[in-house]
Amino acid sequence: MNKSRNDLLLKLAQASPLLAAIGEEKSFTRAAERLNVQQSAVSHRIRALEEALGLTLFERTTRSLRFTEAGKILCSAAIESMSAWQPALDKLERSDSSGSIRLSLPSSLAMKWAVSILPKANAEGLAISLEVRDDLVDLHQGEADVAIRFGVGPYPGLYSIRLTQCQLQPVASPAFLNHYPILRSTDNDEKGLLATDTPLLSDRRGEVDSTEFSWHHYFSQIESTVDTHAPQHQFDRADLMLQAAISGMGIALGRTLLIENDLEAGFLEKVGPPVNMQSSYWLVCSASFAETKRFERLRRWLSAEIKKKQ
Numbered sequence: 094m095n096k097s098r099n100d101l102l103l104k105l106a107q108a109s110p111l112l113a114a115i116g117e118e119k120s121f122t123r124a125a126e127r128l129n130v131q132q133s134a135v136s137h138r139i140r141a142l143e144e145a146l147g148l149t150l151f152e153r154t155t156r157s158l159r160f161t162e163a164g165k166i167l168c169s170a171a172i173e174s175m176s177a178w179q180p181a182l183d184k185l186e187r188s189d190s191s192g193s194i195r196l197s198l199p200s201s202l203a204m205k206w207a208v209s210i211l212p213k214a215n216a217e218g219l220a221i222s223l224e225v226r227d228d229l230v231d232l233h234q235g236e237a238d239v240a241i242r243f244g245v246g247p248y249p250g251l252y253s254i255r256l257t258q259c260q261l262q263p264v265a266s267p268a269f270l271n272h273y274p275i276l277r278s279t280d281n282d283e284k285g286l287l288a289t290d291t292p293l294l295s296d297r298r299g300e301v302d303s304t305e306f307s308w309h310h311y312f313s314q315i316e317s318t319v320d321t322h323a324p325q326h327q328f329d330r331a332d333l334m335l336q337a338a339i340s341g342m343g344i345a346l347g348r349t350l351l352i353e354n355d356l357e358a359g360f361l362e363k364v365g366p367p368v369n370m371q372s373s374y375w376l377v378c379s380a381s382f383a384e385t386k387r388f389e390r391l392r393r394w395l396s397a398e399i400k401k402k403q
Contacts, residue, residue, distance in 0.1 A: 101145060105167065106174075108142050112136065115151075115174040116168025120158060193220040194387055197237035198229045201296075201331035202374075205351045207241075210398050219394055227330070232379050239378040239388060241395075244304055246375040252383035254392065256374040258350040259401050261311050263360040269341045292343030294334045297327040299346075304372040306331075308346055314368040335361070351372065353402045374399075 113122035115135075125132040130203040142276045143150055150164035162169065197208055202286045232251060247253035248299050273291060299306030320328075326342060328334040331351055338345035347361070348370070356360040376395065382388050 101170040104142060104145050104172075109174050111138060112168050112171035115139075115158075116160075116172050121153070125324045129170070129335070129349070136367045146397035158317045165204060176346050178326050180205065193222045194239060194391055195224050195225055195237045196221045197224040199227050199241075199243065200225050201335075201351060202241060204332040205335065205354065209354055213398065214394065217394060219390060220392070232382075234386055237395065239380055239391065240378060240379055243306075244372050244375065246373060248375065248377050251377045251382050253375050256376050257349060257403070258372045258373050260367040261306070261314075261370060262347045262349075262352060262367045263311070263325070263344050263364040264335070264347045264352050265344045265364050266339050266358070266360065267362055269338070269343070270362055270364070292325040294326045294328065294337050294343045294345040296331040296334050296346070297329055300327065301330065306346070306348060311346060315366065335384075350399070350402065 110128065111124065112298070114127045115121065117125045118127060121135050122132055125135045128135075139150060146163070148163045149161050150158040150167060152161060177372045190207065196207075199382075203223055209222060211223070224230065229242070230240055232238075232240060241256065242248065246255065293308055295308055295338075296306060298345060300309070301307075326337065331348070334345050335347060335351060335355065338347075339345070339355065344364055345361075352361060356363065376392060378388060
């Protein structure tokens, strides 16, 4: 053998499907049909492999094919090699299209929206495992398969797709609004919201980060005097703030996907006009996971569920 061992191993690996087919079919013709190639191509590749090895693998006549000892050894090894690759490919296909998807998302979004739609995912045959975290997971290190993030986006180094644009919408409980009829009488005119000295509830993080999830941004967009409308009660999480509003503590600053379920259930009512935000919900993951069927199924399903709320 006048070739390096690595070169020969590479040639044998490339020839394994052909050698396995010949070993099982005992015929160049049937092996060619099985692999959907011309018989002349089979003969050419075997001759090239024999030259590289410096060995005769098959003794061919017009009517029969006889295996040499070297041919028996290599065909047997090729069959064994191919039998190992088949289940590996099956496993790879299953991992691409099935299996539980680890979805990371903030606690407020999980509590106020995602948990309510999980049964629908199961009904669609989509297995989702929620990874609830308010800090950013490292998707490259496999801390989750995919994440929903709220912000301006996109996110460098990650595959990012916008799920939906967001709006700010003040909300309060019906019981709370019964004590302030002016908030209802103006039919969502901002004057009703500004005319009463009512307690405002806010998410502490949103008031200081760059997402525009703040009363400051809200009042600036409806051209109010911002300084006279500072929040009176702040919470570490938006879902806690909204729960406080449901209990009648004041007017909470809601946003897209966090308030729709409570509005439909009658726990909250809208107060004042909605305001657009630059921030959106983004579905982010590694570039490799974005190429899988599981990601595409998740993306389509999430987009459809969000569209139902709009």
